[in-house]
Amino acid sequence: MNKYFSTKLSIFVFTAPALLLFTVFCVYPLLPEIWMSLHDHDGFRNLGFVGLDNYREVLSTPSFWTAHKNTYLIVGISLLLGLPLSMMLSLFMDVQTPRLRRFFKTAAMFPAILSVTVVAQIWLAFYEPNWGLFNRILQSIGLSDWTHSWLTEKRTVMPSIGLSFLWQYIGLNAILFYTGIKTIPKDYYEAALLDGASFAQVCLKITIPLLQNVIKYVLILSTLGSMAFYSHVRVMTAGGPGDTSRTVIYQMYYTAFDTSQFGKGTAIAVIFIIQCLVISFIIQRFVARGKLEF
Template sequence: MHYFRENKKTIFLLVAPGFAFFLMAVLFPIGLSVYYALTDWSGIGGFNYIGFRNFQRVLQDRIFWHSLKNAATLALMTITIQHPIAFLFAVLIDRLGGKLEKVFKTIFFIPCVIPVMVTSKMWVNIYNSQYGLLNKVLELIGLGFLKQQWLGDPKIVLYSLVLIMMWQGFGWAVLIYYAGVKSLPEEVFEAAKIDGANRCQTLFRITIPLMQPVIAVNVIWAVISSLKQMETIYLTTNGGPGNASQFLANYLYIKAFDAYEFAYGNAISVFFVVVCLLTTVVLNRLLTRKEYY
């Protein structure tokens, strides 16, 4: 082992394949995006160098900032609504034990294994204002006055989409929290039980503090996933009506491939990468502590 650490040639040979893959799969595409963002290329034919005009345009683009705001709304609602519920279910599933534990793990993870296209189309039908299940149920239970055009009203379309995406990702959140709960040392809980701690005290004074590293990972994952959301938006509203439900990834796709503004789409993607990196760094600083390692 000491030989491998001292031999620089061996270290280089071991690291080179991974670094080459990282260079070609990550750094090179980012560099190419920066290059194209400095041009006026439409995606077809020739192009001219225009400097930083596309980047200036992004900074003045209301839809870009609205898309970023929508992603922040999704992240906030995921962390404050989905995660507490997922955490609670993870604890309850752990306490069930036996066959019921396996059954509920499977049930909660089902939305994660169904293709996004299938679940998105299913929710489009549920939300349909004429024959959708949601409006039919509301009418059936005497709440017909609450019927809405769930994906057609700019005021509520974002929240309708947030519900879909939280439902789709609920199983992942439960699974991560469940794995964290399962890894907690049993002797700590046994000691708390001997000391007379009830379930509520055990949850808030032992389980949650010990789960802080897992919670941090799940929060970071939720925020980054919110920034990268595209498939569900594309398959349900495509950012509409207007751009009320627009998200960054979907917006840059529209600009690059639908509007034939390939260079501008690349400028958005560069900002997109920067936002994701900054968000990850900031959240890592805020949510991780040295004593957890």
């Protein structure tokens, strides 16, 4: 019994500083925002308590749901396209010579260290309808009918912005996967090769299963990072045309700062935080639940 309580006491003593810091810097700052979301606030003055009216009005606004559709489209692009491509890139780097591996690692990280503004300006030039790279390529191969004004057409604007986001961070995820691959003991690979396993079988039966914890981390990082998608939209389209390229974060910014409805803006922020917590819980609960031991 004394051993049981001493163990629990030790856990509390060592975790208390981290819990205190988390409470002070993460939990406590949310409380004033939740309180503001229950008021009619213009950023300078509290115009009165309105209860849940801000939430009701936000949830009944069509642009709020358009923003959610766009946000989860970016999440889908990041997860369904980005993660498999990052995994393939990491596997490709792992089988290269040391010199080529250094080159590909540097090339993969380069977009991620660039400023979002720089990346957005590069892709704005690619998408320029008159002299942009993409339309010029289509024209040069006889596909002029496929050219678009990529960032001003409703059906192409979000995939176009999502592609720029994907390009910037696909290499970073590949480096994370590659780092995880290097922690896997070589004995497994040597045994598989002696048994005559192909490269694809080694990847599917050894590498990917033993990367489950890294995959979970990258999945959370990519999902929450995609949900917080804002800067590319701000630079490339400013939410246009109309409100068709707004994301949840952009909708929150627009509501709070452009229309001076800080109560509604913070209501959007609270809803967004709840969604992120739920998604994080689902990933933690259902992805890579088994204990991994080498």
